[in-house]
Amino acid sequence: MRRQTRKGLSLVEVMLAIAFLVIGLLGTLAALTSCVTLNTLTSHRSAASHAVREKIEEIKSASVVDMVDLYHNQRFSVAELRRSPSDSAGLVTVDATIAARPTVTVRVAWISVVGKPESYELSTIITDF
Numbered sequence: 001m002r003r004q005t006r007k008g009l010s011l012v013e014v015m016l017a018i019a020f021l022v023i024g025l026l027g028t029l030a031a032l033t034s035c036v037t038l039n040t041l042t043s044h045r046s047a048a049s050h051a052v053r054e055k056i057e058e059i060k061s062a063s064v065v066d067m068v069d070l071y072h073n074q075r076f077s078v079a080e081l082r083r084s085p086s087d088s089a090g091l092v093t094v095d096a097t098i099a100a101r102p103t104v105t106v107r108v109a110w111i112s113v114v115g116k117p118e119s120y121e122l123s124t125i126i127t128d129f
Contacts, residue, residue, distance in 0.1 A: 040113045047080035048088075048108045048120035055092060055106045056124055064102055067094045067126070071104070081110040102126050 059071050072094040081088035088110040096102040107121040 037113060044081055044110065044112060044118070045120065047078055048110065048118075049122075051076075051078040051080075051090065052106045052108055052120055052122045055090065056104060056122060059092065059094075059104050059106075060126060064096055064099055064126075067102055067104065068096050078108055078110070081108070087111055100127070 055076065059067055062070060071092045074092040076090040076092070078088045078090060088108060090106065090108045093105045093107075094102055095105075103123060103125050105121065105123040107119060109117060109119040112118045
């Protein structure tokens, strides 16, 4: 008697193949989700850095008296960081105890996409050349 050869796949083989495919797809999906989150975090940090540097450049054009009068304790927000009006908060402080060399500090704080508070701060001493 001749033995019959099997044609096709068994149910167990098909289910194992599907399980391996699902595991691979879930890993790929997790990697993509992580990449999108990291891209958003980097974009927000870049926007905060740009806003802080822009604010310092704006302040540099003012006289020392105007720096204190116009900018000390000034609050501002960064549009790129806002999902709602209270999502980002910027604060400028001017320390002019030494009038010839005021120190300007600009800080931006926001809630990241992962729900954690983040901030970016830059301080500079303004001098006349």
